[in-house]
Amino acid sequence: MAAPLPKAALYYYPSSIWSSAPLLALEEKGYGQDEIDLKLVDLSKGENYSPTFLRLNPKATVPTLVVPLHTTLSPEIESRYKAIQDTKSIVEFLDKSRSTQSRTHTTSSAPSPSLSPATIGFSAVSEKVIALLHSLGADPNALTYLNARDEASLRELASARLAPLVARRDAINQLLSDNESAKIRVSEKTRNFWQMKKAATENILDVYAAADKPASELDEGARAKREAFLQEAKTGWGGLREILEQLNQEIIGPYLLGDQLSIADLHLTPWLARLAQLSGGTIADDGNTIVGKLEARVDGGFSLPKDLSVAEARRRAGLPELEPGTNERQSRLAALWDAMKERASFKKVYEDGLH
Ligand SMILES: N[C@@H](CCC(=O)N[C@@H](CS)C(=O)NCC(=O)O)C(=O)O
The missing domain is CATH 1.10.287 (Helix Hairpins)
Known part of the structure; x- marks a missing residue:
């Protein structure tokens, strides 16, 4: 019997923000269940710091995708692997590695739409948004702490x-x-x-x-640490306002690049999901509610422009009309949330709630 084909392995942690991007990609691209091994790295136990994991990714982060090298796809040759160590490259790899034309190495007959931006202009917007989401000031893990x-x-x-x-x-x-x-x-x-x-x-x-402990019971050093922490928190969360405004401005609606889902939406969604959760949002909330909670958390006085009609955004996302004749409006981020929430990929990745 022929040796099994070497497979890719996705190292992930279910409630990690950035693991959710490739998990969404696997669903959106129609990968079969058995096409990629999912390997859990328990961040809460510090498993990502083990010497074994550090050999795969010296930065100790998930997601990490270990893929067989192209030249050794033949099962007769001993497999060699390379590790892809950041979310952006992993999602791009997953997008390119399954196409509707190729039926080899897959047990899935699901369609495999290209998630890459279709034009140079769209590519530039997509790159800009992904870079912004992964920038220091936008880091959802830091904002969580x-x-x-x-x-x-x-x-x-x-x-x-x-x-x-x-x-x-x-x-x-x-x-x-x-x-x-x-x-x-x-x-x-x-x-x-x-x-x-x-x-x-x-x-x-x-x-x-x-x-x-109340501040009055802390020694000087501990009090200074608390104050510095609260100041850092204020600066960090305050800085989100500008980031949210920029993102909202870039979104055509309902998805970043219009009515077609693309790679950047797979970064935007987990980012927004975590920040929404930290702001008291739940999986049951619609886009307007989620964005309202986020706006209140970042800065009580701020609101994103509601320049999209909910009916129009839903039509573009291929969603059924809600109440005919209402002229409710929403921000672009809210429209993106409503559209993503209806997708099978979102329902699967967030089946246990926002994280
Ligand atoms: N720049 C990295 C960031 C990934 C990242 O921060 N992953 C988090 C989970 S969402 C992680 O693994 N944190 C573990 C740690 O730093 O201890 C990427 O884009 O993949």
Whole structure:
């Protein structure tokens, strides 16, 4: 019997923001269940810092896609692999690697639309939006740790996020001590990386661990740390206003590039889903509600222009009319949310709620 064909493996964590982009892509591109191995990396246990995972991705992030090299697709030759280590390249790879014409290496008969922008102009918009979503100021993971505007919301945040942070710190400590006792052997570079991640984790942990105490009971150092944290949170969340305005402006509607879904929508959706969740949004909310909650969280006085008609946006997305004759209006981000929410890919990736 012929050896099985080498397969690609997607390393992911179900509730991670950026893992959701390739997971949406797998559905949208019609990949068969057995075409790609899904390998869970438990971020809450710090599994991404293990030496094995670091060999695949020295930045220790998911998603990571390990693909067989083209020249060795023949099963007779021992397979060689390369790891694709960032969300943008992974989604592009998944888009290019399944086409409607090719029926080899697939058990799925689902259609496989191209998700690449169709023109040079659209490519430029798409690149710009993806770069903006992955920029430092827009980092949804940082905004997750910083989701507090005052001492009360800091207490709430700490009670939800302290345990996973402690687990991560402990996992890194274990790796450092295993290396110290020569149970494992890693390079100086890896040891430094662990130490850097440990310090970053402890920085936040210090603030969370003291969250229950009123400021008057904190020593000077802890009080200064809390103040710096709340200031960073304010700056981080405040900076989102401009980013939301820019994104909203770029969206043609209902999708970024009009009535056809494209790659950038697969980045926009997980980004928006996490920020919506952090702002108190739920899977049941429609676009106007989600964007309203986000606007209130970022800056109570701000609202994106509602320059699309809901009826028109729904028509463009191929969705049934809601109540005939209403002239409700919405922002472009809201229209994108409503359109994405109806897609099978979204329903699958967010079946357990927003994350
Ligand atoms: N620039 C990376 C960012 C990926 C990223 O931040 N992944 C998060 C999960 S959404 C992660 O793996 N974090 C683990 C960690 O830093 O400990 C990409 O685009 O893939």
